[in-house]
Amino acid sequence: xxxxxxxxxxxxxxxxxxxxxxxxxxxxxxxxxxxxxxxxxxxxxxxxxxxxxxxxxxxxxxxxxxxxxxxxxxxxxxxxxxxxxxxxxxxxxxxxxxxxxxxxxxxxxxxxxxxxxxxxxxxxxxxxxxxxxxxxxxxxxxxxxxxxxxxxxxxxxxxxxxxxxxxxxxxxxxxxxxxxxxxxxxxxxxxxxxxxxxxxxxxxxxxxxxxxxxxxxxxxxxxxxxxxxxxxxxxxxxxxxxxxxxxxxxxxxxxxxxxxxxxxxxxxxxxxxxxxxxxxxxxxxxxxxxxxxxxxxxxxxxxxxxxxxxxxxxxxxxxxxxxxxxxxxxxxxxxxxxxxxxxxxxxxxxxxxxxxxxxxxxxxxxxxxxxxxxxxxxxxxxxxxxxxxxxxxxxxxxxxxxxxxxxxxxxxxxxxxxxxxxxxxxxxxxxxxxxxxxxxxxxxxxxxxxxxxxxxxxxxxxxxxxxxxxxxxxxxxxxxxxxxxxxxxxxxxxxxxxxxxxxxxxxxxxxxxxxxxxxxxxxxxxxxxxxxxxxxxxxxxxxxxxxxxxxxxxxxxxxxxxxxxxxxxxxxxxxxxxxxxxxxxxxxxxxxxxxxxxxxxxxxxxxxxxxxxxxxxxxxxxxxxxxxxxxxxxxxxxxxxxxxxxxxxxxxxxxxxx
Amino acid sequence: xxxxxxxxxxxxxxxxxxxxxxxxxxxxxxxxxxxxxxxxxxxxxxxxxxxxxxxxxxxxxxxxxxxxxxxxxxxxxxxxxxxxxxxxxxxxxxxxxxxxxxxxxxxxxxxxxxxxxxxxxxxxxxxxxxxxxxxxxxxxxxxxxxxxxxxxxxxxxxxxxxxxxxxxxxxxxxxxxxxxxxxxxxxxxxxxxxxxxxxxxxxxxxxxxxxxxxxxxxxxxxxxxxxxxxxxxxxxxxxxxxxxxxxxxxxxxxxxxxxxxxxxxxxxxxxxx
Numbered sequence: 001x002x003x004x005x006x007x008x009x010x011x012x013x014x015x016x017x018x019x020x021x022x023x024x025x026x027x028x029x030x031x032x033x034x035x036x037x038x039x040x041x042x043x044x045x046x047x048x049x050x051x052x053x054x055x056x057x058x059x060x061x062x063x064x065x066x067x068x069x070x071x072x073x074x075x076x077x078x079x080x081x082x083x084x085x086x087x088x089x090x091x092x093x094x095x096x097x098x099x100x101x102x103x104x105x106x107x108x109x110x111x112x113x114x115x116x117x118x119x120x121x122x123x124x125x126x127x128x129x130x131x132x133x134x135x136x137x138x139x140x141x142x143x144x145x146x147x148x149x150x151x152x153x154x155x156x157x158x159x160x161x162x163x164x165x166x167x168x169x170x171x172x173x174x175x176x177x178x179x180x181x182x183x184x185x186x187x188x189x190x191x192x193x194x195x196x197x198x199x200x201x202x203x204x205x206x207x208x209x210x211x212x213x214x215x216x217x218x219x220x221x222x223x224x225x226x227x228x229x230x231x232x233x234x235x236x237x238x239x240x241x242x243x244x245x246x247x248x249x250x251x252x253x254x255x256x257x258x259x260x261x262x263x264x265x266x267x268x269x270x271x272x273x274x275x276x277x278x279x280x281x282x283x284x285x286x287x288x289x290x291x292x293x294x295x296x297x298x299x300x301x302x303x304x305x306x307x308x309x310x311x312x313x314x315x316x317x318x319x320x321x322x323x324x325x326x327x328x329x330x331x332x333x334x335x336x337x338x339x340x341x342x343x344x345x346x347x348x349x350x351x352x353x354x355x356x357x358x359x360x361x362x363x364x365x366x367x368x369x370x371x372x373x374x375x376x377x378x379x380x381x382x383x384x385x386x387x388x389x390x391x392x393x394x395x396x397x398x399x400x401x402x403x404x405x406x407x408x409x410x411x412x413x414x415x416x417x418x419x420x421x422x423x424x425x426x427x428x429x430x431x432x433x434x435x436x437x438x439x440x441x442x443x444x445x446x447x448x449x450x451x452x453x454x455x456x457x458x459x460x461x462x463x464x465x466x467x468x469x470x471x472x473x474x475x476x477x478x479x480x481x482x483x484x485x486x487x488x489x490x491x492x493x494x495x496x497x498x499x500x501x502x503x504x505x506x507x508x509x510x511x512x513x514x515x516x517x518x519x520x521x522x523x524x525x526x527x528x529x530x531x532x533x534x535x536x537x538x539x540x541x542x543x544x545x546x547x548x549x550x551x552x553x554x555x556x557x558x559x560x561x562x563x564x565x566x567x568x569x570x571x572x573x574x575x576x577x578x579x580x581x582x583x584x585x586x587x588x589x590x591x592x593x594x595x596x597x598x599x600x601x602x603x604x605x606x607x608x609x610x611x612x613x614x615x616x617x618x619x620x621x622x623x624x625x626x627x628x629x630x631x632x633x634x635x636x637x638x639x640x641x642x643x644x645x646x647x648x649x650x651x652x653x654x655x656x657x658x
Numbered sequence: 659x660x661x662x663x664x665x666x667x668x669x670x671x672x673x674x675x676x677x678x679x680x681x682x683x684x685x686x687x688x689x690x691x692x693x694x695x696x697x698x699x700x701x702x703x704x705x706x707x708x709x710x711x712x713x714x715x716x717x718x719x720x721x722x723x724x725x726x727x728x729x730x731x732x733x734x735x736x737x738x739x740x741x742x743x744x745x746x747x748x749x750x751x752x753x754x755x756x757x758x759x760x761x762x763x764x765x766x767x768x769x770x771x772x773x774x775x776x777x778x779x780x781x782x783x784x785x786x787x788x789x790x791x792x793x794x795x796x797x798x799x800x801x802x803x804x805x806x807x808x809x810x811x812x813x814x815x816x817x818x819x820x821x822x823x824x825x826x827x828x829x830x831x832x833x834x835x836x837x838x839x840x841x842x843x844x845x846x847x848x849x850x851x852x853x854x855x856x857x858x859x860x861x862x863x864x865x866x867x868x869x870x871x872x873x874x875x876x877x878x879x880x881x882x883x884x885x886x887x888x889x890x891x892x893x894x895x896x897x898x899x900x901x902x903x904x905x906x907x908x909x910x911x912x913x914x915x916x917x918x919x920x921x922x923x924x925x926x927x928x929x930x931x
Contacts (some may be wrong), residue, residue: 034809035821132755267819392831606882 005294009158011187012211013086015254018044023230023257028074032264032272042073042257048076048166050180052083055169056114056281057176059142063088063183066110070094070103070116070126070564074237076146076162078249080116085193087181089114092207093240102205104129106197110207110438111139115384116162119147123154133147143386158225172625188246189213193248195438196243198390208247209437218393219251220272221414226360227397229259232279237262237269243390244364248282251393273354281361285368288383291353292372314378326402330454348381355381362386362398364409369498370513373406385409388470391447391454392416393432397469408468409460424486426457459488461569472570477600479510485516485572489600492564492573499556500525503548506598507575508611516614517606519553520585523568541639544580550644553580557646565649574648577614579621581607582639588628611642619643661707666703669896670911673920678737678847678855679880680725685734687720694720695731698906700899702848707881709891711899713924718884719761719852721901724852725882726758735763736797739847752781755847761856761884767826771817771836772808774825778843779804810840814876815869831862835869842873845866849873851883855890863887867894894915 001311009015019028023045023362031038040048061067067084069091071077080093088635092110094103096118107115107129108158112333117123129141137379143159145151163493169176194211222228230591236249263272299310320338330338333361349357353398361376361383368385376383386398387409399410412418416430429452436444459478460471472478473490481487489507496505496519503522509515530537531544537543561574581590585591590602606625622640631637666676670800680702687695695717701814702708702725710718711856723729725791727746736743746754756780765774780836783790783804785797793801807916812818820828825836839905841849854870855863873879891898892912900908902924908915915921 034806034813035818036809039854152875264818265816271819 008354010189010191010216011085011184011191012082012188012215012250012254015216016042016046016049016082018399019254019257024179024329026118026230027259028253028257028446029078029260029262029263030276031075032268032275034588034652035264036273037261045079048145049079049086051169052079052162052167053086053180053374054172054176055198056087056089056185057180058081058168058172059114059165061087061089061114061293062070063186064405065089065113066092067114067116068092068094068107068110068112068117069240070096070122070502071116071146071240071241072244072266073238073249074118074146075260075262077116077118077240077312078236079160080144081250084114086180086184087186088186090192090195090209091248092197094197095239095241097239100125100128100132104132106205108133109142109205110195113139113141115143117139117143117145117540119145120150123151131615158620174186187212189216190435192435194246196241196246202320206440206443209435209438210243210393210432211435211482211621214393214432214434214546215247215251217415218395219247219255219295221431222247222395222398223252223256225400225414228252228258228280228360230307232256232258232359233276234258234260234280235263235269235273235276235278236260237272238282238284243287243394244388246284258530270354271350274352275354277351277354277357278357279357281355281358283363284365285372286366288363288376289372290366292375295349295353300408311343313337313345316341317346317378318374321380322374325377325382326404343591350381351378355379357381360384360422364388367494367498368406370406370470371498377404386413386636387469389456391434392428392430393434395432396426396428396430397454399468402511403466403468405468408463408470410469411467412469419453420461421455424461424472425477426456426458426471427453428456428458429453474522481509481515482511482513483572486569488570488573491570492560492575493515493562493598495563496556501552502556504592504598505584506600506603508604508614509573512615514576515573516611517557517575519578519580520604520611521553521580523584538595540584541582541637544582545639545642550580550642552647553578556646558616562649573650576648577643577647579610579614579641579643581610582623582641583625583627583637586627589626613643660909666705668702669706672898673705675877675896678702679704679739681737682721682724683735683737685721685724685731685736685900687717687724687729687731688892692776694904695724695901696904697734698899698901698904699734700906700909705874705878705880706842707870707883708895709895709898710882710884710901711886711891711898713722716901716904717904718901722758722850722852722860722882722884725848726756730746748786749781749809752844755845756850757841757844757846757848758850759834759841759852759854761852763830763833763837764836765825765833765840770822771828771839772821774836775811775839776804778840779807783873807841807844807845811842814872815839816871831858831865834862834866835860838866838869838873842877842879845877846879849879849881851881853884853886855885855887863890870894909929 009018016103019042023350025041026044027039028042029040067089069077084091092112094106103125106264115126117126124144126143143160144165146162148161170596174298188214191212193210193215195207195209213461234248238245253260261276263269292429299307316337320330320334358381361381363383364386384399384404386395388394388397395413396416397410398413418428421427433452458471458474459473460469460474470486479487487513491506496502501522502519504520506518507515523540525544526549530543543549557575557578564574565571592598609623610621620640620642624636625637626634626636666674668674669822678701680913685695685698685701698812710721712718720729724731730745783800785800788805789797812821817835820832870881876896895912896911898912898915899906906917907920907924
């Protein structure tokens with residue numbers, strides 16, 4: 001094909017070879033160990049990876065074998081993925097916090113012959129899986145581990161340290177070098193680069209096969225989109241099994257040749273972030289949220305003058321910062337004030353957070369609160385949103401510089417086509433679109449059609465005027481109300497959950513005349529408030545029904561209604577009546593998944609009496625609910641719940657009346 | 659005279675235990691008229707985890723202080739590495755290869771975790787006061803060497819994230835871990851732990867148990883510990899000495915001790931009718 005890369009750049013090992021020549025003496029990987037940042041140049045990394053690959057060959061790794069990689073982000077584990085690819089095998093990174101049963105499914109499904117483990121903990125899990133699958137078709141042949149600690153007493157007949165494998169590989173260069181070169185030369189743009197398992201919120205995890213074309217084309221397009229260069233630094237701290245990490249720390253890193261920095265341990269990420277000061281950074285919304293909370297708390301403990309300084313200049317930043325970042329016109333006085341703020345507040349603050357050198361930062365995965373998003377933007381941090389999924393090699397849409405807002409996910413990424421289906425579902429087609437689900441042609445066929453369009457499962461629409469995509473909800477949750485207006489519960493729930501007093505919200509209204517909501521208060525936030533205002537309470541239930549709490553929540557609901565009403569398509573989703581639930585929604589009671597996503601069906605059945613009351617016009621309702629305690633015992637909660645009406649914004653009512 | 663016993667034994671989990679490292683012979687310790695320890699003999703072997711247990715006031719801590727050389731018993735002999743030991747200064751004890759942790763944490767609260775652990779290596783530093791003060795030549799090289807050892811221990815005990823934190827700001831469980839780190843920094847032959855689990859929650863206890871086992875396994879350090887938590891003691895140790903009212907009432911593997919009637923009586927009490 002005409003637009004293919006030159007033949008020598010059609011695989012990750014090929015990119016590695018190029019980088020080792022082009023940027024041979026520049027750092028490719030860093031890792032903090034024993035308190036010091038150790039670094040490896042591209043040339044050194046290539047030597048390590050080659051040694052590892054030769055070692056794998058010596059152990060009998062065959063073409064098409066699957067190599068599972070389990071551990072935290074460490075250079076050697078990244079190298080083992082590329083080494084596996086060199087041998088013609090397929091790397092399969094797994095989530096290191098997965099329990100043995102989850103791991104068992106994946107290891108059996110991909111038929112992994114080699115497993116590379118980070119440490120003893122992971123080896124133990126793999127051995128447990130191996131025992132559990134005795135007799136079944138588990139092809140597990142060899143376990144390699146990185147951290148030697150505690151491993152001395154294990155049976156090593158099918159196990160050894162990664163360093164020893166590399167040492168044996170080095171010694172075998174003469175014997176196996178030619179074979180390895182042959183296998184590297186066999187790799188094409190269409191050979192498999194990596195296989196990643198989707199987290200599987202619905203059913204069993206599926207193995208997404210991504211080819212070199214998927215990864216390299218995506219890496220190239222996205223790197224050019226954000227002008228990434230070889231002098232950039234990233235911090236690799238998100239799970240290696242997640243597609244984003246593979247694109248950032250392998251795809252884009254090998255394409256542009258920037259440096260991947262691995263933190264010392266999971267608990268030192270914040271310190272390492274500060275020491276490295278990455279120029280390109282990704283974090284899910286909760287990380288940005290956590291950082292902001294930290295700053296706020298520390299400012300509350302600061303002296304009066306510092307507090308004043310902070311408040312004053314953050315005011316300036318909120319007014320001026322985003323406009324400056326978007327390149328809009330700003331008056332001279334404001335510019336001066338912002339510059340002063342940079343000297344006194346923003347600069348030091350960004351430095352202490354480790355965000356001082358950022359050129360591009362992304363967040364995705366969940367909705368981010370507008371005030372959190374604006375906080376970072378106002379500091380001059382180019383925080384943007386993207387929308388993607390594993391099957392797309394991450395990128396579907398992303399926000400270009402200067403067109404950033406908290407409620408959109410941007411325009412289609414370069415090379416990606418996006419269309420909206422009749423039911424509002426978002427479809428895409430791109431060079432990054434996955435090859436198939438491993439050993440699962442039915443799922444592949446139902447997700448990707450013959451023309452290569454992939455259904456995302458999310459409902460959304462393009463905003464008129466800007467051409468930006470807005471995601472409203474999971475497509476299967478989006479419904480119609482009785483009069484045919486769009487019903488998108490999660491869109492409203494997310495808006496509600498941005499308030500710190502609200503932990504969870506469930507919006508109801510499919511097939512009804514108006515929307516109602518169940519609310520869970522956040523016990524930490526509301527409890528804190530109660531303490532400061534001398535309000536005594538004995539239980540969650542009592543606090544949740546306190547008149548002042550109800551008043552506060554009603555205020556939040558009404559504010560949300562106003563903002564929902566501003567959007568003509570979704571104005572029907574305003575909440576007319578709500579109640580605060582007498583118990584927290586809990587995975588133990590089956591009301592949520594383990595990843596804290598609400599199970600609407602279960603909730604609708606379980607609280608049918610409450611729903612009836614919401615729509616029946618009553619002002620209070622007595623209810624009994626069965627609960628399961630952590631030790632498995634069952635009990636019942638009895639409560640009388642108050643039902644409140646909430647004001648809805650006027651504009652919407654007029655439409656409804658027509 | 660060399661009395662080192664060369665024959666060892668093999669534990670249930672297959673570890674080889676060596677000869678006698680320390681032997682207590684007929685120890686009696688009195689404070690004025692009160693006999694804290696009466697005529698106790700036992701040995702600690704190379705590479706084993708040896709526990710001393712007993713009810714409150716049984717004389718366990720006194721025994722540990724005799725082992726560490728802090729108390730000199732009125733009667734009896736202490737043999738270490740085949741030599742009979744006389745009264746010693748604390749630094750001499752440290753040079754012999756004995757390190758300990760304390761029941762009531764004894765760290766320097768104002769100093770960072772790193773500096774606290776570095777103090778564990780003080781007895782090994784050779785450069786003089788002057789060169790240390792101007793941090794030049796051998797002093798600099800020496801510090802780098804020691805720092806490397808200390809960093810390995812920090813890595814081993816997984817306390818990288820608090821390396822630079824002042825000890826006073828740490829929670830109790832972590833302080834205990836820092837104390838263990840400082841003791842390990844001295845690279846001891848014999849490590850004495852005075853109630854390493856006291857006041858910890860279940861999770862902290864699990865962590866600490868794992869670290870004690872790992873220390874024993876990785877560095878081959880012989881460990882003598884006092885502990886109240888019976889579950890922990892029985893799981894961790896190879897052999898257990900049981901004391902009551904300053905006397906030894908049992909000695910053997912956890913299983914043997916558990917079925918010893920005198921031990922059961924001491925712990926559960928005996929009816930007096």
